[in-house]
Amino acid sequence: QVQLVESGGGLVQAGGSLSLSCAASGRTFSSYAMGWFRQAPGKEREFVGCIRRGGNTFYADSVKGRFTISRDNAKNTVYLQMNSLKPEDTAVYYCAADISAIASSYDWEYDYWGQGTQVTVSS
Numbered sequence: 001q002v003q004l005v006e007s008g009g010g011l012v013q014a015g016g017s018l019s020l021s022c023a024a025s026g027r028t029f030s031s032y033a034m035g036w037f038r039q040a041p042g043k044e045r046e047f048v049g050c051i052r053r054g055g056n057t058f059y060a061d062s063v064k065g066r067f068t069i070s071r072d073n074a075k076n077t078v079y080l081q082m083n084s085l086k087p088e089d090t091a092v093y094y095c096a097a098d099i100s101a102i103a104s105s106y107d108w109e110y111d112y113w114g115q116g117t118q119v120t121v122s123s
Helices: none
Strands: 004-007 010-013 018-024 033-039 046-051 057-059 067-072 077-082 091-098 117-122
Touching (some): 004 091, 018 033, 033 077
Antiparallel strands (some): 004 018, 018 077
């Protein structure tokens, strides 16, 4: 069982930055691929980006160049740095763990999910 806890959400003005963290339990964090997803009100959950256990990252086109995912295996933590935020980035952000380390953009590939953290970007 893996428990994931996100933190760092909040309210920010358009153009601003926020950094999210996701702390994972367990001793095999370094073997997981980790993903970030988001869900805006009335919309389906969508892929934001992911990071493989080796550190390679992949991003949705909508956030490419603005968001950066990183991981610190010593701290069992994955990060999402969000810059140049837009009102359309407003959503609940979730981190997820993929124990098979596929690093997919499909949410069904992920095995464990955090509770989510709200990010609100005002115009």
